[in-house]
Amino acid sequence: MGTITQRKSVSGVVRYRAEIRIRRTGLPEYKESKTFGTMRTASNWLNKREQEIADNPDILLGINNKSMTIAAAITKYKEEVGDEFGRTKNRSLDLIAKLPIARVHLEQINATHVSEHVALRKKGYSKLGLDPVLPSTILNELQNIKSILTHASVMWRINVNLNEFNNACLQLRKTRQIKKSDKRDRLLSNTELKNLLLHYLDKWNRGRTAYPMHLIVLFAIFSCRRQAEITRMRLSDYDKEHQSWMVRDLKNPNGSKGNHKHFNVLPECQKIIELLMRDDTRARMLKMGGDSDLLVPLSAVAIASEFNQSCHILGMSDFRFHDLRHEGATRLAESGLTIPQIQQVTLHDTWSSLERYVSVKKRANILQLDDLLQIIGEM
DSSP: OEEEEEEEOTTSOEEEEEEEEEOOTTSOOEEEEEEESSHHHHHHHHHHHHHHHHHOGGGGGTGGGTTOBHHHHHHHHHHHHGGGSOHHHHHHHHHHTTSGGGGSBGGGOOHHHHHHHHHHHHHOBGGGTBOOOOHHHHHHHHHHHHHHHHHHHHHSOOOOOHHHHHHHHHHHHHTTSSOOOOOOOOOOOHHHHHHHHHHHHHHHHTTOOSOOHHHHHHHHHHHOOOHHHHTTOBGGGEETTTTEEEESSOOOTTOOTTOOEEEEOOHHHHHHHHHHTSHHHHHHHHTTOOOTTBSSOSOHHHHHHHHHHHHHHTTOTTOOTTHHHHHHHHHHHHTTOOHHHHHHHHOOSOGGGGGGGTTOOOOTTOOOHHHHHHHTTOO
């Protein structure tokens, strides 16, 4: 009746998923699963749960699920399919589970609950120390809540009013209470980029950091990689002969796990890789205890914090690390690459995501790689 399957998460942690499947004539198939850190705890839960079902057959009718709150559903949902999602979605679900909407029962969710959640997030939630968030963040949360409700309706046979939830979201879109994030077009001026590099170079030369941010910034630009991707790139995934590097678990609307793709490593990017691989630079980074197979064996969170703090100091508070990716893609377009060629570097899912680079106007006197290397004393 029950099985235990060993699974490995994105971070390499081994987990054990215990699953019960029961088929009985005249009843819909019953499925239940839970994930544990050890085989023993998974086996103990499986034996205990099987006995509970034997003692209380009404469980097979889903009677025990009828009072499930959204918070409880999030826990159950993550136990069943959580390993398939990236850290961003899991963090979002964990936060939602702490918010007032999570106390609502699945079968009772309605438009008022949705509207109240949106209003709460727009003004902030002091009880958890949460500041107001953008309409795009709220939209993402509602999409994650919808995934819970849909799963509960289809897989657990709980009577959820999905039509009312969807109509509420549609109306909130029409009134622009929720919306997709605006496309950012923030690029670096020559002065801003120079100041940023010199700021990081000074900290590096004075031995005040194990983070070669001057090189990380340049790598982000010339590789067009996202912040989280940079700290996950494995040296063993680099095909130097063919100038191709595999990025694991690439961001994707349908889930990042297993979405591995190769990007073209252009000569400018190769030069930055060589600088990151120098013995002295590697030694300082590895003192932080990171994985020696990683190109940048450092914390993505710490890199983000360092970057945001530095931009604030330099009067660039409106600049985001992700804007470096846009800077890189813009440079590729300015160099004359076609959309398919740009896509081979950026790994955007669709060409439509790159449409704004089709007729980009080339900036005058932009600092090229040789200029930037000279600034950091590498020429």
